[in-house]
Amino acid sequence: MPFPPPRVLLLAVSLLPALVGAWEAPPVAARGLVARVDTVFARFATPGSPGCAVGVSRDGTPVLERAYGQANLEHDLANTPGTVFEAGSVSKQVTAAAVLLLARDGKLSLEDSVRRHVPEVPDYGVPITLRQLMNHTSGLRDWGTVVEAAGWPRGSRIHTHAHVLDVVSRQKSLNFPPGTEFLYSNTGYNLLAIIVERVSGQSFADFTKQRLFVPFGMLHTEWRDDFTRVVKGRATAYAPDGRRFRSEMPFENVHGNGGLLTTVGDLLRWDDGLVHGRVGGAAFLQEMQRQGQLTGGRRIEYAAGLFMTSYKGVPEVSHSGATAGYRAFLARYPRQQVTVAVLCNHAEAGPVQLAHEVADVFLSGQLSPPPEPPKVTLTQARLAARAGLYRNTRTGETLDVRVRDGQLQLEGGMPLTPVSETSFRVGDGRAQLAFGLGKNGRPTAARLLTSDGDSVPFEPVAPARPDAARLAEYGGSFTSEEAEATYTVAAERDGLVLRRRPDAVYRLVPLYADAFLAPKLGLVRFTRNSEGRVSGLSLGLGRVRDLRFVREPVAPMPMAVDQK
Numbered sequence: 001m002p003f004p005p006p007r008v009l010l011l012a013v014s015l016l017p018a019l020v021g022a023w024e025a026p027p028v029a030a031r032g033l034v035a036r037v038d039t040v041f042a043r044f045a046t047p048g049s050p051g052c053a054v055g056v057s058r059d060g061t062p063v064l065e066r067a068y069g070q071a072n073l074e075h076d077l078a079n080t081p082g083t084v085f086e087a088g089s090v091s092k093q094v095t096a097a098a099v100l101l102l103a104r105d106g107k108l109s110l111e112d113s114v115r116r117h118v119p120e121v122p123d124y125g126v127p128i129t130l131r132q133l134m135n136h137t138s139g140l141r142d143w144g145t146v147v148e149a150a151g152w153p154r155g156s157r158i159h160t161h162a163h164v165l166d167v168v169s170r171q172k173s174l175n176f177p178p179g180t181e182f183l184y185s186n187t188g189y190n191l192l193a194i195i196v197e198r199v200s201g202q203s204f205a206d207f208t209k210q211r212l213f214v215p216f217g218m219l220h221t222e223w224r225d226d227f228t229r230v231v232k233g234r235a236t237a238y239a240p241d242g243r244r245f246r247s248e249m250p251f252e253n254v255h256g257n258g259g260l261l262t263t264v265g266d267l268l269r270w271d272d273g274l275v276h277g278r279v280g281g282a283a284f285l286q287e288m289q290r291q292g293q294l295t296g297g298r299r300i301e302y303a304a305g306l307f308m309t310s311y312k313g314v315p316e317v318s319h320s321g322a323t324a325g326y327r328a329f330l331a332r333y334p335r336q337q338v339t340v341a342v343l344c345n346h347a348e349a350g351p352v353q354l355a356h357e358v359a360d361v362f363l364s365g366q367l368s369p370p371p372e373p374p375k376v377t378l379t380q381a382r383l384a385a386r387a388g389l390y391r392n393t394r395t396g397e398t399l400d401v402r403v404r405d406g407q408l409q410l411e412g413g414m415p416l417t418p419v420s421e422t423s424f425r426v427g428d429g430r431a432q433l434a435f436g437l438g439k440n441g442r443p444t445a446a447r448l449l450t451s452d453g454d455s456v457p458f459e460p461v462a463p464a465r466p467d468a469a470r471l472a473e474y475g476g477s478f479t480s481e482e483a484e485a486t487y488t489v490a491a492e493r494d495g496l497v498l499r500r501r502p503d504a505v506y507r508l509v510p511l512y513a514d515a516f517l518a519p520k521l522g523l524v525r526f527t528r529n530s531e532g533r534v535s536g537l538s539l540g541l542g543r544v545r546d547l548r549f550v551r552e553p554v555a556p557m558p559m560a561v562d563q564k
Helices: 028-040 088-104 130-135 143-149 161-169 186-200 204-216 264-275 281-288 351-362 380-386 468-472
Strands: 007-009 052-058 061-068 070-072 238-241 244-247 260-262 307-311 314-323 326-333 338-344 388-392 398-404 407-410 415-418 423-426 432-437 443-449 455-460 476-480 485-492 495-500 504-512 515-518 522-528 534-540 547-551
Touching: 028 052, 028 061, 028 351, 052 264, 052 351, 061 264, 088 130, 088 186, 088 204, 088 260, 088 264, 088 281, 088 314, 088 326, 130 186, 143 161, 143 186, 161 186, 186 204, 204 264, 260 264, 264 281, 264 326, 264 338, 314 351, 326 351, 338 351, 380 398, 380 407, 388 443, 388 504, 468 485, 476 534
Parallel strands: none
Antiparallel strands: 007 061, 052 061, 052 338, 238 244, 307 314, 314 326, 326 338, 388 398, 388 455, 398 407, 407 415, 415 423, 423 432, 432 443, 443 455, 476 485, 476 547, 485 495, 495 504, 504 515, 515 522, 522 534, 534 547
8 A cells, every 4th residue: 555645733833923723734934844854754754664753842832743654564554743652761751750749749858868768779888869860870780781681681571660679689789889970770760660659659650640741731641561551552663674674662561761652742741841830830840950960079961861961052951762663852952942852663763863853954043063173183103002902990891992094993983083192082972082191102091081071091901812721711600699690601612602591602702801792792801719710700781880790610520439
């Protein structure tokens, strides 16, 4: 059957002198904006492709809602502006708002220790506050990453909040002392949803519906707290598989970190409700946008489920989301009073880029192009002097800096553009890699200066080239109580191999002494006892640091018995 054209719902255009009815032909100026937005999403307006919905509002008034691609490929159903998608981590701001409401009610404090409400969290000797959960500064490991290390990544098993609490209760250490770093972790927001239930005496879904969704007029929004529930108008999520698509749905009941089922129209209502103080007044928005502060004094970009950043020179309040094959982005530009919502059921849609291209349309003439970086030219000899392998002294992870095609690059092709003798811009972003040089001109240290002001320390490290005898030292079985998993490591003809039941096999690529990269798993570092023998291994998985596995003792060979 022929693919239906993109559907339009032009509600009201505050940019124009008159309102535009949904069934009237839009004025020429409005048609020009629509055409430009259509161009942004043109690649989804093809037969047999999932796609997106987009909504734009100005000062709380919707000015455009459109949809592209198909909501269900099996039944050839088109996405519409009213299609329900899953918003991924855009959901976190709703969870944060629920906690802030309870704080306003006097039923909890953001400075409460999490153990006051969730005693299942281990005592690490220092309190973890609710505010730190909200700001991703708690140090708690991401539970989904832990279960992935055990062979059950999210989407492969039905996980519930009971599973979250079970995983959290087994963790013997934190990623870092609470408040000292920012590291994104879904665990904090699952715990916050649990705390809302325990403190309010209501289910999280009922509390948020009563206190947030109904007051904001969000009639098409609910939580995916039971993935088997029928949801009218919901798009199926898909991921590309060669030239075809396969469904990729979130078969789990954890929520609060994600799991918000909603429409672009309801997201616009949500944002308008925050801005105009429909719950809690102006002070509530101020608290939602209060950025976290580390114990060292640095203010981070993350607030209460919101990133406080900028886009092309204008302030941006936003959050992206990704769960299974769903993708989402919600952004507000407060100076211009413009909000853009994008929801997709296409895993490779790229909603941040799409939303920014829509913002380019509606903020035309108000954006500033990024400043041109200084032009610095370094000789090939100086570039080569900065190349090498560098180890993150916090996590053990590496940066492999190489010279390719006459320029310095990170492994994978990310260009490093010189902005001075010792500093290089990473890609097209604001992050920089700065080298500290010794008297011989060779780096003695390096620092990755991130866009939010963090300074991540690195040190040069010699690449490892272990021989067969060295590789044999790492062989054995390694067990983790925290992940409830056992790995088997063996030296084979083509190198070191790590296996996990039932059928996972990882080839270990040497990095530096006792450290290997397991592609699609993470950093594997072997630990040694006081006698220098391999006694365990440690996994570095991004949102989980130093997940320990203990080497099982080797059973002694049975002694021969003289039966004369």
